Amino acid sequence: MNVKQQLLSLKAYSPGRTIEEVKKQYGLEKIIKLASNENPFGCSPKVAEALAALSSQFALYPDGAATVLRQKVAEHVGAEQNQLLFGSGLDEVIQIISRALLDETTNVVMASPTFSQYRHHAVIENAQIREVPLRDGVHDLEAMLGQVDENTRIVWICNPNNPTGTYVNEAEIVSFLERVPKTALVIMDEAYYEYATAADYPNTLALLPRYENLMVLRTFSKAYGIAALRMGYAVGHADLIQKIEVTRLPFNTSTVAQAAAIAALDDKEFLEYCVKVNEEGRQQYYEFCKAHDIPYYPSQGNFVFMEIGKTGDDVFQYLMQKGFIVRSGAGLGLGRGVRVTVGKREDNEQLTQLLLSFLNSSREETRS
Numbered sequence: 517m518n519v520k521q522q523l524l525s526l527k528a529y530s531p532g533r534t535i536e537e538v539k540k541q542y543g544l545e546k547i548i549k550l551a552s553n554e555n556p557f558g559c560s561p562k563v564a565e566a567l568a569a570l571s572s573q574f575a576l577y578p579d580g581a582a583t584v585l586r587q588k589v590a591e592h593v594g595a596e597q598n599q600l601l602f603g604s605g606l607d608e609v610i611q612i613i614s615r616a617l618l619d620e621t622t623n624v625v626m627a628s629p630t631f632s633q634y635r636h637h638a639v640i641e642n643a644q645i646r647e648v649p650l651r652d653g654v655h656d657l658e659a660m661l662g663q664v665d666e667n668t669r670i671v672w673i674c675n676p677n678n679p680t681g682t683y684v685n686e687a688e689i690v691s692f693l694e695r696v697p698k699t700a701l702v703i704m705d706e707a708y709y710e711y712a713t714a715a716d717y718p719n720t721l722a723l724l725p726r727y728e729n730l731m732v733l734r735t736f737s738k739a740y741g742i743a744a745l746r747m748g749y750a751v752g753h754a755d756l757i758q759k760i761e762v763t764r765l766p767f768n769t770s771t772v773a774q775a776a777a778i779a780a781l782d783d784k785e786f787l788e789y790c791v792k793v794n795e796e797g798r799q800q801y802y803e804f805c806k807a808h809d810i811p812y813y814p815s816q817g818n819f820v821f822m823e824i825g826k827t828g829d830d831v832f833q834y835l836m837q838k839g840f841i842v843r844s845g846a847g848l849g850l851g852r853g854v855r856v857t858v859g860k861r862e863d864n865e866q867l868t869q870l871l872l873s874f875l876n877s878s879r880e881e882t883r884s
Contacts, residue, residue: 522639529632533841544839550857550867551843552743553678553708553819557790557860559741559776560783566775578771585774588781589749593721593734598754601761602769606707606735606748611637613731613750616760617669617701618643625663626672627655629679629849631705634672643669653680653813653821657692668700675718676708679848679855681815686718693727701756703731707748708817710739710787711794717816721751728753736773738818739790740780745773794818797858804868808875811853821845823853824871825878834874840867 535547550556582602590597603609614637618624623644626634630650638645646663648656655673664671676683684692689704696702704720706712720732731752737743747769750757780787801820805812812822824831828844831854835842840863843855858864 520640520642522642526636526639529636530847533836535841538836538839538841542837542839547839547841548859548863548867549841550859550863551841551855553738553817553855553857554743555739555741555790555818556857556863557741557793560780560786562779562783562786563742563776566779567772570772570775573771576771578767578769578774580766580768582769582774585769585778588778592781593751595721595724595751596754599724599751599757601750601752601757601764603748603750603764604768604770604773605737605743605746606705606733607633608746608768609733609748609750610634610705612763613670613701613703613760614638614641614643616763621667622669623665623667624670624672625660625668625700627660627674627677630655630672630674631678631707632848634670634674638670650677650680650682652682653677654682655684657684657688661692661695664696664700666697666699668697671696671700671702672705673702674705674707676712676816678707678817679819679843679845679850680813680821681708681817681819682813683712683714683717683816685714685716687716689718689720690723693723693730696729698729701729701731702727703733703750705733707733707735708738709734711791711818712816713791713795714816724751724753731756736777736780739787739794740777741790742773742776742780745770745776747773747777793861794858797861797864800861800864800868801856801858804871808872810871810875819855819857821850821853821855824875827851828854831871831874835867835870838870840870842867 538547586597610633618641620642624638625646627650628647648659733750735748810822828846832844845853
């Protein structure tokens with residue numbers, strides 16, 4: 517059977533090695549996974565309480581409109597309920613939007629490197645892809661603006677950017693929105709929004725009333741710690757959201773995911789704690805990098821990208837044998853480094869010691 521020709525250029529997403537696989541291969545009893553930007557502190561205890569009460573509903577279809585969650589999120593972000601689109605994680609939200617807006621006559625503009633699913637779904641829809649290299653690890657909005665034309669349907673801005681953790685500030689975003697054609701939808705993917713602490717990090721939701729071609733994406737997979745349950749959402753203008761809704765599957769978010777997200781929103785103290793210790797963990801990595809002359813990108817996410825000599829694959833392999841799983845930059849478009857999720861303090865300390873051992877051995881090899 518034949519498939520779309522453009523699919524032949526793609527590869528299915530590879531989630532990386534599982535903890536059990538690594539344990540078995542290297543005979544390890546403990547593995548610390550710092551590769552997928554999951555919350556190392558899990559989720560709020562309120563989530564488990566909410567899920568425990570759902571057993572009687574497992575035979576029933578979920579609420580396709582996510583009514584209660586919709587009310588909760590609308591209140592949380594200060595939007596109307598008809599401005600929200602929910603998906604099984606932001607991956608599905610990106611798929612829904614791409615399916616609704618793109619075809620072979622259109623193009624998308626994005627940074628490089630950035631989150632891979634923007635490109636992936638543009639290829640599936642046979643749209644032209646215009647990638648603009650990062651400038652010092654940050655979106656080059658001026659260069660991106662130069663790539664936008666009358667056929668551009670989506671401009672993807674990952675803020676903070678994955679995999680670099682860098683961000684564009686409010687003044688830069690506003691300047692961009694003022695000049696970009698209204699026919700191009702500017703999508704701010706803010707998967708790591710809750711972790712951002714910079715004073716000039718943009719308040720994009722407050723910009724929505726001013727710009728009809730702006731959309732904001734958020735998720736419960738990162739700071740809220742329910743990645744396994746898959747829940748993400750878009751906030752946009754009601755007329756566009758309602759048009760896009762027709763491409764959403766009828767029951768695309770589960771009962772358990774909706775209940776977990778509602779409970780997660782109710783525990784502000786847990787979220788504040790996670791943000792606080794994440795900031796402390798980022799500082800641990802910054803201090804380590806500065807002390808040993810290691811290039812890195814200051815991050816507004818829950819991860820830090822750094823270059824530890826040799827290649828990202830070399831570092832990845834070395835750490836995996838020691839019981840730590842990180843993400844090699846080779847598969848992210850930055851082959852000379854690794855992306856490390858900020859973990860618990862003791863895990864960060866142990867990992868930096870391993871990184872130092874690797875760095876020293878690399879430098880010894882270079883001298884010899």
